[in-house]
Amino acid sequence: MRLALRTTRRNPSSRRTGTASRRAGAASLVLALAAVTGCSGDGGSGDGTLKVGLLVALSGTYKSVGTDMRDGFELYLDTHDGELGGQKVDLVVADEGDGPPTALPAATKMIEKDGVDVLTGVVGGGSVNAVLPLVERKKIPFIGSNARPGIKNLDRVWHTSFLSDEPGAAIAGYIADEVDGPVYAIGPDYQGGHDELRGFTEAYADAGGELANPDGETTWTPFPKTTNFMPYFADIAQSDAEAVYCFYAGKAAVDFVKQYAQSDIADLPLYAAGFLTEGSTLPAEGDAAEGIHSVLNYAADLDNEANRTFVADWMAEHDAAPTTYAMASYDAASVLDKAITQLTKDGGEVTPESINKAIGDLGQIESPRGTWQFGEKTHAPVQTWYLRQVRKDGDQLANVVVQDLATLGS
CATH class of the missing domain: 3.40.50.2300 (Response regulator)
Known part of the structure; x- marks a missing residue:
């Protein structure tokens, strides 16, 4: 319940x-x-x-x-x-x-x-x-x-x-099962981004998944100065990606989501560490965030x-x-x-x-x-990770729990 x-x-x-x-x-x-x-x-x-x-x-x-x-x-x-x-x-x-x-x-x-x-x-x-x-x-x-x-x-x-690599590790197997084709991985070029994306890419490879990025390596965006993601979305459009996985938070998350919805890859499923749509970022993103799947150790419902x-x-x-x-x-x-x-x-x-x-x-x-x-x-916590999706809850958008994904920690 x-x-x-x-x-x-x-x-x-x-x-x-x-x-x-x-x-x-x-x-x-x-x-x-x-x-x-x-x-x-x-x-x-x-x-x-x-x-x-x-x-x-x-x-x-x-x-x-x-x-x-x-x-x-x-x-x-x-x-x-x-x-x-x-x-x-x-x-x-x-x-x-x-x-x-x-x-x-x-x-x-x-x-x-x-x-x-x-x-x-x-x-x-x-x-x-x-x-x-x-x-x-x-x-x-x-x-x-x-x-x-x-x-x-x-x-x-x-x-x-949580440990920084756990969100991506928790959702990687689910994405490998759900997406029929390679996934494009993208995130900010600093320690937190490296840890977050490493967790996903390593677990995704273990699950048999392939990256759509050039040379099979995560694409990094300069932090904190990147505010225009459109050139990166153009690169993704030229790849054979069937979905995108990312880690962004705060203002960068708002910029990423709003521009994603206006880009040529808006129809590609977007998966993310839950920070992409967490807290004040979600109302700032508005309808552009609807449908995004994310992974996190908590949801308010x-x-x-x-x-x-x-x-x-x-x-x-x-x-x-x-x-x-x-x-x-x-x-x-x-x-x-x-x-x-x-x-x-x-x-x-x-x-x-x-x-x-x-x-x-x-x-x-x-x-x-x-x-x-x-x-x-x-x-660090031994805890359950949840798959969430941004859906309408009355007149507002909310991160709604879809299912349990994994229990991680040691």
Whole structure:
């Protein structure tokens, strides 16, 4: 069964009033505690206040992604009295921007100067690699909540989202079965794009599929400056492609989808990692997005108790359904909440080191996406991936779950 979103909306005015009151109360208490005792990330604050650093893109190409991640984490706090595991939270938010040149100084300030006990968020894989040396040096846990590149040292690294190659790997077999002929693969030329498309092309080849690209290699578009995709679509039209698979997100996704619908290849089936039509990109794309198939670890119409609560709380404050970005960040807060609750229940002291160990001891986690748990090898979710299609839901377009695709993670 899938969740009918129209039946879950609560009274926005009462929800906002309650949220504002809780946020103001929590903020006042945190400020008062900070004024009296101060906070330090070295070994924990020691005063019942947890300082959390949230690094997300609040400007640039992925602003919409980062905004949802911020709002998802804050929603969890708002609905849990501003606490995680009984600890009042001092949330420090910083702008990741478009990658390492802006992410690193922002993270440096939060970790070195602000002294956060935990770091979470981070949109881009390049940004993750840039800030990890800081995490290791200060010995604090990092709970990433968006795409993650390959990482060798996972001692203090956890992710509530996915590995960057998993979306493409999850849908590759389905596309190989559905498309009678070669598929054209295209994506942005940066680390995240390489990881995303590698997951698809390797799994697609294993399933017996062939690429329609020249020399059988993915076509890369310069990032973030590519806004005109028409020349690339002209190349696809000259190939023998029977379908297209892509990875784009944020503003680039809107440009890609709208131009695709106006191009000579508009009749070719378009498959994508779900970020192509996720969140604010979908209404911006409009009818051009209808019919697109995508793969993702979440859809707002999943019918489970945790998702019903999450969607209702989210839509009481927002005019659109929640996204995987908001969900993963919400789950990052949930992971901290559960880990610290268990830690204090067992009589342990709340420090960055003890929090990190407690996260590793968590078992199954009830989530809006469905039940998942951290993989022992990857410290990323073992979770179900879903095939979605953009369809009309009343007067609006929505990403509707079509079927389960695969469970990935280890």
